[in-house]
Amino acid sequence: MLYPLSYEGLREHHTGWVRAGLRVLHWGRNRVRVPNLDDRMGWTEGGPVGDGRLEIDRISKSFGDVVALRELAFDVRAGELFGFVGSNGAGKTTAMRIALGVLAADSGEVRWDGVPVTLETRRRIGYMPEERGLYPKMRVGEQLVYLARLHGLTPAAAQRAVVEWTERLGVAGRVGDEVQKLSLGNQQRVQLAAALVHDPGILVLDEPFSGLDPVAVDVMSGVLRDKAKAGVPVVFSSHQLDLVERLCDRVGIVRSGQMVACDTVDALRSTGAMELVVEAPSAPPGWADNLSGVAVKEHVGSRTILALGDGADDQVVLRAALATGAVTEFSRRRPSLTELFRNVVAADGVAA
């Protein structure tokens, strides 16, 4: 065995990750920090192995003339929930497929625990493909046992794991039914169970939340959090950015096959311009148009959202608002991940 750590060893080890250096990149109107590749490389080579990190190291992939990934790089630390976002066709699925070895990269490497991922390592990954896939005519229980056994579990252990996960995911009553007879939401739960039955040491989930009802979203979120707490690096892609914002420790935004932003949600949001939310019921439209250093982003009903420029004084805004009458709300906030994401896409539009 090439891997110095067993899975059990990994659980205790996950807190020991080292923060990679960050450098600031400029793109569009925003400044976003991405991991400093050179620093990280130096750390990996010289530093300790066995940190349980999943590293996607500058992978490139082209399909004919179409470049899907261009030196895409990010890492998911043990015990971390990593959100992978990007518009359709940005390369998220391709990157995940390469991490799983289902697709071969043209260049670059995927490492786990400092060692390139092999077939043996892949057996430790729990995977949920974007295009859900289960045998439609096979019974739920049998199917899960089969998949668990393909991942190396003994029949008894597979059976136990299937009971445990179907109960946890609320499909225990359907183990004797064919998959095709289940509703799409329940098929999705079974699909997640398929990714979890072999007690994976890494979780790679492509759009795990799409098509789930709010209850199932909570169940799924809880499972992912627990897995991360147990020291498993968890990476998932999603278009539900509010969910990503709430759930993830770090987020990577991918555009045209490249990582354009990768940091904690707070760090990413702090790069956006500060916003002011003003609720002034008697303010006429256009009340803030002549204020310097601020721009009105939105005016709905009595609620106005303003972008606060560098060096602008928010107290001037408050005074102007009070001059119109009562002010029931006045607060500062950072732009949401959704807005950051829109900016990325907009920057893409400018670049193209």
Next chain:
Amino acid sequence: MNAWSAVGLVAGREVRTRLRSKAFIITTVATLVLLVGFALVMKLAGGGSDSTVGLTGGSTSLSAPLKATAESIGQTIETREIHDEPAGRRQVDEGTLDALLVGDGSNVVVVVKKDIDEKLRATLNVLAGQLALNQQIVDLGGDPAQVADAVADAKAEVRPLEPPFDYNGQQLVLGMIAGVLIYMSLLVNGQSVAQGVVEEKSSRVVELLLATIQPWQLMAGKVLGIGLVGLIQMLVIGGVGVVAGLGLGVLTISVGSAVGTVVWLVVWFLLGFFAYSLVFAALGALVSRQEDVGGVITPPLMFVILGYVLGISILPGDPGNKLVETLSLVPLFAPTLMPMRLAMGGVPVWQAALSVTLVVALIPALVWLSGRVYRNAVMRSGGKVRLRDALKM
């Protein structure tokens, strides 16, 4: 987990899924019923007589000569003594008798309903000739019995330059049954492989599987699993068929050659199945929808069908046909033609050995080629992958 235990898991799933499927159970039971039914029909047909003739008055003395004459030309006639002629005529009219011999026994006078069976007419003609001849012999002062003995021994002595194989009628039938079975089995199980590959592709489960195991393991497991099911089916059908045939007394060939036929059937099923199903698996991987399976596997399927059609239409009438003999050595046709020839008998050992050797030698090449196509094509969903593209990478 070693490489082959993954193959074993995949094969195990195939076996369980298929043994439980209604289609499998129905086809197996239907084939068994047909086979046993066929044996029963043969037994009933073989046991009865060709015609029943009533004898009345003086003609009752003709009973023994009639039977003897019938036997000499391969007919079985049942005779029945009728006490009065009108009763006999009534029975002819009702159809319980095919014919009624009347008269004093010195000549042949026959009453039939409308017309007479040609073979019965021939028998009666020979009998009439015999009677006339006997009369002449008696008139000349001779003993008809003595003359009959002398004549009975006289026949042409045939001296072939090349001794021909004496094909047994039962073995010809066995050969045809073997042909039908192997054809059906290749068709059904071979297509199962292609459909199974496409099922995994179209349901996308292949991506989940290939994240854990390698393409060759998935393909090998599928082919071995379905092959095992086909083998079990073949053994059950062949075994029950032979036991029914021997038990009912329809098969009078030796137990050894009957078992030999089943063994050859199994050997050729396995060879044919592996050769063809590897091709079917690779071609199945090229498409993503069940509707497209037919299109890609038709070309190789044509060879299976062509071999079967040639065999089933030529061999029963001409078991030693040169064209079939040559084609049965070619790996493409051997799986359908060779087992038919082997069941019919008379295949030189070198031909049997050569045909097996050629197919066995071809299989590793097919494994390599199909593995390549399968690996390159199985993850590409969407449209149809061109064979040339799949081979290139």
